Amino acid sequence: MVITFANQKGGTGKTTIAIAFANYLSVNGIGLKVFDCDFQESIHEKYTFDISSGKTPLYDVIYLDHDSIPDVDNLIEMSDSEELFVFDLPGSLDVNYVNLLHYSDYLIIPFEYSDVSMKSTIRFNEFLKVISAESQRIFIRSKFDKGFSYPNKESFDSYLKEEAKYNRQVSIIEHPIYKRNVLQTIDTCSLTYRQKEAVIDAFKQVLELIKTPIVS
Ligand SMILES: Nc1ncnc2c1ncn2[C@@H]1O[C@H](COP(=O)(O)OP(=O)(O)O)[C@@H](O)[C@H]1O
Numbered sequence: 001m002v003i004t005f006a007n008q009k010g011g012t013g014k015t016t017i018a019i020a021f022a023n024y025l026s027v028n029g030i031g032l033k034v035f036d037c038d039f040q041e042s043i044h045e046k047y048t049f050d051i052s053s054g055k056t057p058l059y060d061v062i063y064l065d066h067d068s069i070p071d072v073d074n075l076i077e078m079s080d081s082e083e084l085f086v087f088d089l090p091g092s093l094d095v096n097y098v099n100l101l102h103y104s105d106y107l108i109i110p111f112e113y114s115d116v117s118m119k120s121t122i123r124f125n126e127f128l129k130v131i132s133a134e135s136q137r138i139f140i141r142s143k144f145d146k147g148f149s150y151p152n153k154e155s156f157d158s159y160l161k162e163e164a165k166y167n168r169q170v171s172i173i174e175h176p177i178y179k180r181n182v183l184q185t186i187d188t189c190s191l192t193y194r195q196k197e198a199v200i201d202a203f204k205q206v207l208e209l210i211k212t213p214i215v216s
């Protein structure tokens, strides 16, 4: 199975959620491999730093530059495999990632309710429609502040609801990923209680959608 964290907007929490997700699955006994496709090597850097600090990452992280991104045949093989492959993409639309957007089993798309983020997220969704991507798209509210009243929330929620209504490939996770300082220091070796608390409700819903059997 191939799960890719993507959105053409940077800073929406793709990398943070990808790490938290990989950690959560790993501590629950699900083996996986992470592919960092961002030239900033956010996850890969954390991973090498964790190792050099004497810690033990929960999974392997492999950095892929433009030329090493799996081709269509490889992606289909990975998708058919029992193994789980998690990809983290940079916040840009680039022709090199089109196959990944197209052939991932699931795209997890974190978004925020700021004007800029919403516009980019809509553009990204429209792009996926234009390329007729086969992937299932899971939209997830990211860096969500419970105490804040987002002026754009209602209109964007109704856009997504309409999308989900007419397109079976679109799902929206009801529970948000909360804005928490503890998520800023997440590493590839553990998921602390507080980090887990910020993501667990959302992840449980994601796992129901992707039908990966996880108990806790
Ligand atoms: N839920 C969250 N709560 C608090 N800070 C967050 C959260 N998610 C991400 N961040 C912070 O926001 C910034 C951008 O997150 P990142 O995961 O790198 O986004 P992306 O990969 O989409 O560019 C980072 O500094 C990260 O620590």
Ligand SMILES: [Mg+2]
Residues within 6 Å of the ligand: 014, 015, 016, 038, 042, 088, 089, 090, 091
């Ligand atoms: Mg990133």
